[in-house]
Structures are given as structure tokens and as C-alpha cells.
Amino acid sequence: MGYFRTSLLLAALTALFLGLGWLLGGGFGVVIALIFAMGTNFYAWWNSDTLALSRHNAQMISGANNPDLFRLVGELADAAGLPHPKVAVISADAPNAFATGRNPDNATVAVTTGLLAILDRDELAGVIAHELAHIEQRDTLTMTIAATVGGAISMLAQFALFFGGGRDRGAFGIIGVILGAILAPIAAMLIQMMVSRGREYVADRRGAEISGAPLALASALQKLSARAGRIEMETAERAPASAHLFIVNPLSGARMDNLFSTHPNPENRIAALRALAETMPRRQPRETARRAGSVPIVRRRKGPWA
Numbered sequence: 390m391g392y393f394r395t396s397l398l399l400a401a402l403t404a405l406f407l408g409l410g411w412l413l414g415g416g417f418g419v420v421i422a423l424i425f426a427m428g429t430n431f432y433a434w435w436n437s438d439t440l441a442l443s444r445h446n447a448q449m450i451s452g453a454n455n456p457d458l459f460r461l462v463g464e465l466a467d468a469a470g471l472p473h474p475k476v477a478v479i480s481a482d483a484p485n486a487f488a489t490g491r492n493p494d495n496a497t498v499a500v501t502t503g504l505l506a507i508l509d510r511d512e513l514a515g516v517i518a519h520e521l522a523h524i525e526q527r528d529t530l531t532m533t534i535a536a537t538v539g540g541a542i543s544m545l546a547q548f549a550l551f552f553g554g555g556r557d558r559g560a561f562g563i564i565g566v567i568l569g570a571i572l573a574p575i576a577a578m579l580i581q582m583m584v585s586r587g588r589e590y591v592a593d594r595r596g597a598e599i600s601g602a603p604l605a606l607a608s609a610l611q612k613l614s615a616r617a618g619r620i621e622m623e624t625a626e627r628a629p630a631s632a633h634l635f636i637v638n639p640l641s642g643a644r645m646d647n648l649f650s651t652h653p654n655p656e657n658r659i660a661a662l663r664a665l666a667e668t669m670p671r672r673q674p675r676e677t678a679r680r681a682g683s684v685p686i687v688r689r690r691k692g693p694w695a
Contacts, residue, residue: 604662
């Protein structure tokens with residue numbers, strides 16, 4: 390199903406390319422747009438994960454330089470029955486996280502330093518489990534391709550405003566250029582919104598199952614949603630087409646992009662997790678379970694992962 394959704398997404402975004410090409414250059418514009426779309430889709434399929442990480446200046450970590458975080462990701466991947474993903478940290482005060490990669494064997498989980506600073510271990514485990522759920526369901530391929538191709542559509546629309554629009558060019562001349570430049574990025578955002586909102590609820594549920602603590606994930610979402618809109622994330626503001634990758638919307642409330650939010654209302658997600666907690670078997674929090682075993686008792690602290 391993950392690859393089927395990806396194919397539908399690529400088809401829809403390719404249609405946007407072709408439609409924009411027709412508005413800008415008629416039949417010749419369609420040919421040029423088709424070539425551009427094929428090249429962009431091929432690049433997105435193989436490199437969109439690398440591009441997503443580089444857009445947000447993510448730095449890979451190992452067990453040597455952040456053993457607690459690296460170990461936690463590995464434990465949760467084992468619980469989900471997944472290969473261990475790579476782990477990256479983004480230097481940003483805004484608390485957030487995302488996963489990327491074309492399949493579970495080539496996946497990366499990225500978290501911001503702001504997220505590591507405000508969450509306790511159980512909450513952090515819930516967020517990471519949510520991202521692992523996206524990896525398990527192949528959402529990461531769809532999301533990273535949408536980010537790459539959506540950004541390319543916006544770039545093509547801006548290019549058209551500067552270099553297109555002669556009276557003898559395109560199906561509608563300058564009117565076609567203006568319509569294409571305005572409508573194509575909006576359509577791209579709408580496609581991203583449609584493929585993103587439903588998957589967040591599914592990833593919340595599956596993430597709660599992996600971590601065994603839906604209330605901890607609900608608590609993390611409450612903290613993240615309260616801070617993410619108030620603390621600007623510069624890399625996300627520069628690349629709004631990648632906003633749907635994150636667990637909560639990273640864009641500030643001042644942006645018009647939020648009119649087309651790719652994330653469901655956090656209060657609805659929190660309510661769904663609390664309802665799920667009523668039906669799931671009660672399980673010891675991860676920190677409590679550690680203390681009950683042979684591991685020496687360690688006083689609980691918040692945000693020890695940065």
C-alpha cells in the first residue's frame with residue numbers, strides 16, 4: 390500500500406507539472422514539463438531522504454557521541470520488528486522530529502535539540518515510536534517525495550513568473566503564467582495535506598503500540614504543539630514544502646501556509662491517544678521497568694538526551 394500511495398502521489402504531482410507546462414507553453418511546454426517531471430521524480434525516488442535531511446542541517450549521530458538516544462531508537466526498532474534506522478539530530482530550539490527514507494532498510498529518524506531538551510524518556514520513546522510507525526508503513530517514501538516534488542513545483546512556478554508569459558506563448562499567455570504560478574503551489578500543498586492528515590492518526594496509534602505508552606505520546610504531543618508554533622524553525626520556514634514530514638507542524642502561525650495545514654488538530658490526536666489508553670493493557674513506563682530490573686536505579690530527569 391505504501392508503494393501504491395507513492396505511485397498515486399507521483400502521478401498527481403506529475404499532472405501538476407504537465408498542467409503548468411501547458412499553461413506556460415502549450416504543447417511544447419507539456420513536453421518540457423514532462424521531461425522535467427520525469428527527472429524530478431527519478432531524483433526524488435532515490436535522493437529525497439538525503440535532501441530532506443540536508444534541508445534541515447541534520448547531523449548523523451552514533452552510539453559513541455549520543456549513546457542514550459542511539460540505544461533508545463534501537464530498542465524501539467527491535468520492539469517494532471524493524472531494522473535499526475540511522476539517527477540524526479537537528480540543531481534547532483523548536484521541538485520536533487521526522488523520519489525519512491525510501492524503505493525500512495534505508496531509513497533515518499531525526500529529532501531536534503529542542504525536542505530532546507523538553508521530553509522525558511517515556512515521551513521521547515513515544516515520539517520515536519511514532520516515527521518508526523511511519524517507517525514501518527512506508528509513509529516516509531511518500532512524505533519525502535512529496536516534499537521534494539512539491540518544492541520543485543513551487544520553484545517551477547517562480548521560474549515561470551520571471552521567464553514565461555509572452556503574449557504568443559502558452560495556452561493563455563501572461564494569464565496562464567499568473568494562474569499557473571499561483572495555483573500550482575496551492576494544488577501541491579493540497580495534495581500533501583490529503584496524504585498527510587490521515588497517516589498521522591495511524592502513526593500515533595501504531596507508535597503507542599510500539600512504545601506501550603499512549604499517554605506518554607499524548608503528553609509529548611501536548612508539549613510539542615504548545616511550543617512548535619511559538620518557536621520559529623528557520624529551516625522549515627525556508628522549505629515549507631517539507632512541513633508535512635514533521636510530527637507537528639513546524640511553521641509559525643504568521644505564515645499563510647498554515648491555511649493548508651498538513652497536520653490534524655493536535656487536540657484531536659491527543660484525545661484519540663487517551664481513548665486508546667483506556668483499551669490497551671496497562672504496561673509499566675519504560676523508566677519504571679528499568680528500575681524494577683537489574684539496572685541500578687537512576688533518578689529521573691527531563692531532557693537528558695541533547
